[in-house]
Amino acid sequence: MYGVAGCAAARAKRCWLDVIAFSGVKKSFAGAVAVDDVTVNLPDHALSFVLGENGAGKSTLLRCAAGLLRPDRGAVAIDGAELTEFTPREATRRGVAMVEQHFSLIGDLTAIENVVLGLEPSSPFGRIDWPLARMKAKKALDELGFNVDLDSRVERLDVGDKQRLEIARALYRDARVIVLDEPTAVLTPQETTSLYDALLTLVSRGRSIVVVSHKLDEVVKYGARAIVLRRGKLVKEFDFTSAPYRSLPVGSLAELSSAMMGREGAATRPRIGRTALGPVLCLSHVCVPPRLHDATIEIRAGEIVGLAGVEGNGQQELLEAIGGLTKPSSGTIAPSDVAMVYGDRNTEGLVMDASVEDNLLLGDLGQSVVGIFIDETDARRRAEAIATSSAIAPHDVTSSVGALSGGNQQKVVVARALHEVERGAKALVIAHPTRGVDVEAAASLWEQIERATETGVATLVLSADLNELRTHCDRIAILSKGRIVGTYEPTLSDEEFGVLMLGGGT
Amino acid sequence: MKAITASLVGLCAAWLAFNLAALAYGESPLQLLVILYRGTWGTWYGVGQVLYKATPLMLAGAAVAFALRAGLFNVGVEGQAALAGLGSAAMASWLMSVAQNRFHKLHFVAQFVPVQWLLILATTLTIGCGWALIPALLKARFGAHEVVSTIVLNRIADAIIGFSLASGLALRGTVRTDDVGVHLPRLSAIGLSAFRGSAVSVALFVAAAIVLLAAFVRRRTVLGRELPLIASGLRACEAAGIPIKRRIVQAMLVSGAIAAFVPLGAVFGFKGYYELGLGAGVGFAGIAVAILGAGHPMGLVVAALVLATLEQGGLSLNGRIPMEVMEVLRAIIIIVVAWASGALKRALGVAVPA
Numbered sequence: 112m113y114g115v116a117g118c119a120a121a122r123a124k125r126c127w128l129d130v131i132a133f134s135g136v137k138k139s140f141a142g143a144v145a146v147d148d149v150t151v152n153l154p155d156h157a158l159s160f161v162l163g164e165n166g167a168g169k170s171t172l173l174r175c176a177a178g179l180l181r182p183d184r185g186a187v188a189i190d191g192a193e194l195t196e197f198t199p200r201e202a203t204r205r206g207v208a209m210v211e212q213h214f215s216l217i218g219d220l221t222a223i224e225n226v227v228l229g230l231e232p233s234s235p236f237g238r239i240d241w242p243l244a245r246m247k248a249k250k251a252l253d254e255l256g257f258n259v260d261l262d263s264r265v266e267r268l269d270v271g272d273k274q275r276l277e278i279a280r281a282l283y284r285d286a287r288v289i290v291l292d293e294p295t296a297v298l299t300p301q302e303t304t305s306l307y308d309a310l311l312t313l314v315s316r317g318r319s320i321v322v323v324s325h326k327l328d329e330v331v332k333y334g335a336r337a338i339v340l341r342r343g344k345l346v347k348e349f350d351f352t353s354a355p356y357r358s359l360p361v362g363s364l365a366e367l368s369s370a371m372m373g374r375e376g377a378a379t380r381p382r383i384g385r386t387a388l389g390p391v392l393c394l395s396h397v398c399v400p401p402r403l404h405d406a407t408i409e410i411r412a413g414e415i416v417g418l419a420g421v422e423g424n425g426q427q428e429l430l431e432a433i434g435g436l437t438k439p440s441s442g443t444i445a446p447s448d449v450a451m452v453y454g455d456r457n458t459e460g461l462v463m464d465a466s467v468e469d470n471l472l473l474g475d476l477g478q479s480v481v482g483i484f485i486d487e488t489d490a491r492r493r494a495e496a497i498a499t500s501s502a503i504a505p506h507d508v509t510s511s512v513g514a515l516s517g518g519n520q521q522k523v524v525v526a527r528a529l530h531e532v533e534r535g536a537k538a539l540v541i542a543h544p545t546r547g548v549d550v551e552a553a554a555s556l557w558e559q560i561e562r563a564t565e566t567g568v569a570t571l572v573l574s575a576d577l578n579e580l581r582t583h584c585d586r587i588a589i590l591s592k593g594r595i596v597g598t599y600e601p602t603l604s605d606e607e608f609g610v611l612m613l614g615g616g617t
Numbered sequence: 618m619k620a621i622t623a624s625l626v627g628l629c630a631a632w633l634a635f636n637l638a639a640l641a642y643g644e645s646p647l648q649l650l651v652i653l654y655r656g657t658w659g660t661w662y663g664v665g666q667v668l669y670k671a672t673p674l675m676l677a678g679a680a681v682a683f684a685l686r687a688g689l690f691n692v693g694v695e696g697q698a699a700l701a702g703l704g705s706a707a708m709a710s711w712l713m714s715v716a717q718n719r720f721h722k723l724h725f726v727a728q729f730v731p732v733q734w735l736l737i738l739a740t741t742l743t744i745g746c747g748w749a750l751i752p753a754l755l756k757a758r759f760g761a762h763e764v765v766s767t768i769v770l771n772r773i774a775d776a777i778i779g780f781s782l783a784s785g786l787a788l789r790g791t792v793r794t795d796d797v798g799v800h801l802p803r804l805s806a807i808g809l810s811a812f813r814g815s816a817v818s819v820a821l822f823v824a825a826a827i828v829l830l831a832a833f834v835r836r837r838t839v840l841g842r843e844l845p846l847i848a849s850g851l852r853a854c855e856a857a858g859i860p861i862k863r864r865i866v867q868a869m870l871v872s873g874a875i876a877a878f879v880p881l882g883a884v885f886g887f888k889g890y891y892e893l894g895l896g897a898g899v900g901f902a903g904i905a906v907a908i909l910g911a912g913h914p915m916g917l918v919v920a921a922l923v924l925a926t927l928e929q930g931g932l933s934l935n936g937r938i939p940m941e942v943m944e945v946l947r948a949i950i951i952i953v954v955a956w957a958s959g960a961l962k963r964a965l966g967v968a969v970p971a
Contacts, residue, residue: 435858436856451856460853462849462853463849465845473853473859474859476842483838
């Protein structure tokens with residue numbers, strides 16, 4: 112397979128020069144330290160990985176190099192020269208480009224418009240020189256081995272193509288080093304392989320790639336160098352190049368895992384067989400344009416059903432339909448009071464500027480009302496009770512929710528939904544329960560979800576993380592191209608799931 | 618704390634501008650300051666005038682501030698206040714004529730003062746809320762931006778007022794309504810004789826009470842607590858089941874209700890009638906008060922006093938520097954406070970896009 116040969120070739124090169132050098136970098140947000148005194152170098156002409164659990168500081172560190180953040184202390188050097196201005200424009204000038212997890216493409220514009228956005232070649236009177244733009248864009252796409260109709264609207268492209276377009280944007284800007292933040296979170300196993308093929312091609316042509324990830328199998332398969340961060344600090348560096356050139360210890364999956372988590376991998380609890388009762392949450396041929404065509408599924412009381420599928424297949428439409436935010440154009444959903452946790456907690460789950468108390472009681476203030484006035488002590492008491500039972504730290508419910516760690520923020524959103532369950536909601540739907548959440552918080556969240564399910568709630572969990580679904584769900588349904596194609600035992604392999612997610616039959 | 622810093626920066630900028638203006642007109646800033654003081658806080662009459670001018674300002678500020686908390690810009694305070702002023706004056710003078718007309722069937726009831734005040738109150742609130750309801754519904758139903766709709770409605774209100782006065786609401790040959798009959802007593806009349814000659818009336822206390830009431834509603838009702846959440850996290854509130862459209866309409870109604878009381882001091886406390894052009898510019902002054910007051914009831918009152926001092930002081934200084942300079946200072950305050958609030962956010966570490 113090309114991938115393997117290419118990566119061996121890439122690994123054979125010597126990694127002498129460092130393309131990005133971090134020195135004593137420190138960055139905090141509202142008092143919480145995200146990156147704590149990190150000094151590390153990323154090699155040139157190589158595919159490097161920056162690893163760590165969610166919240167370890169990986170994205171923050173690389174965003175300093177990409178001009179998106181200014182470190183509180185320390186220095187970042189690109190190709191040996193220190194970065195003085197931390198702006199995207201300066202970073203582009205120095206050859207650093209970052210492809211973020213949530214794409215920054217503009218759906219209404221065409222592919223060519225997105226590629227050249229911000230750096231359009233201009234003809235003498237200030238008009239855009241489209242022929243020149245097209246030529247340069249084509250060059251970038253060719254280098255990537257990517258064929259796309261430059262005039263197609265970006266919102267019509269599928270996720271894999273959008274991602275490649277983002278990379279093409281970086282190449283168009285002559286990026287020397289391209290940083291990708293969690294690129295495979297939204298890809299099927301097959302799309303992941305072809306992405307890495309493309310990335311290795313770029314490396315063989317002289318560029319450097321840095322991938323921020325927490326997926327260990329990809330590191331071992333494709334990486335030349337890996338650095339591991341944990342809680343903002345550099346923990347270990349691994350080198351996968353061939354023996355004569357290796358300067359650091361090579362890593363195995365187990366070693367990477369224990370470096371990332373600080374202990375010998377999380378022991379998976381044997382799943383206690385749950386007895387499911389009658390159906391509670393029933394969806395029948397739900398259709399929500401543009402992306403959800405036919406969703407039919409029954410979830411019984413006392414069971415956790417996982418819904419696997421990568422973003423863009425109708426998940427958002429499905430969530431909004433169940434939650435009552437969007438009316439389906441056809442089909443039925445019962446019941447109507449479902450406790451919801453949406454996928455994007457920053458915009459759909461929390462009001463970031465508000466306090467923990469405000470967020471815990473969001474939409475539920477009516478419970479603490481006497482006449483038409485709010486009983487403040489009662490509201491405070493309720494919020495504190497919820498916070499304590501969900502182990503949310505810190506205990507001060509008046510602090511701003513934006514200051515909490517990702518794990519605790521997610522606890523707030525989930526706690527609110529579980530509270531709804533306590534007060535009578537019979538079904539619980541959670542999207543991406545552990546996205547951006549550290550290991551301990553994730554375990555705590557799942558414990559709470561399982562406990563709630565055991566009291567007779569029908570739980571549906573949407574996630575792109577197959578391992579997570581396998582560990583906790585009684586059965587796993589697949590959402591592919593707007594349809595729920597079936598439910599399966601959690602014992603299927605990654606490849607089998609991958610095929611199903613792409614729409615192929617079993 | 619952050620909000621107050623921005624306000625202080627605004628005041629410093631105003632102080633700087635004042636000095637520059639003084640020097641530009643060949644005057645000594647300190648001398649002007651003394652004259653300003655003597656015309657405002659230096660005499661009881663001056664204090665009274667400042668308080669009189671602060672009365673509509675604090676109400677306009679409270680009206681704007683309440684809607685602003687929900688992210689809504691009620692620029693229609695001007696129209697809401699003017700219509701409510703005309704309407705309440707018309708209702709009051711009609712009641713007066715009924716009370717004096719022995720042959721009218723409501724003659725007896727209309728003489729009862731509490732009944733008069735009740736009807737005046739009802740008219741005021743109905744008109745204020747009603748005029749604010751229009752942009753509220755336009756926003757909730759069609760997403761129409763309230764800045765555009767309220768400004769247009771201000772102009773429509775002007776036209777309605779002009780038309781009504783010309784069609785008979787005004788005394789023949791004038792542009793004012795008939796006497797309102799009931800009055801809010803001047804402060805000089807209720808024992809505070811130091812304020813003799815000044816226009817300030819008990820409307821000042823009514824205004825302060827309304828400002829406190831608005832603050833109470835903000836803190837202790839579901840509406841008040843949910844508005845800032847809607848402003849900063851619309852989608853999350855929607856997802857959590859908060860009725861966004863209903864809250865928007867409610868916020869505008871409350872704002873309109875507060876705005877309706879703006880002309881109270883002038884119509885019922887000083888002039889005794891409504892006159893065309895009364896309170897012109899109070900809407901924009903209210904925005905300045907709301908921004909300067911940084912959302913706190915005490916801040917609103919202080920901001921109203923500051924701007925009223927400038928307004929009254931402008932009169933005393935008129936011989937030396939034109940009183941329009943005070944309006945310029947007011948504009949500078951708005952601009953600088955707005956800039957300072959944004960600048961503070963940037964300085965706290967969020968990256969600035971290139």
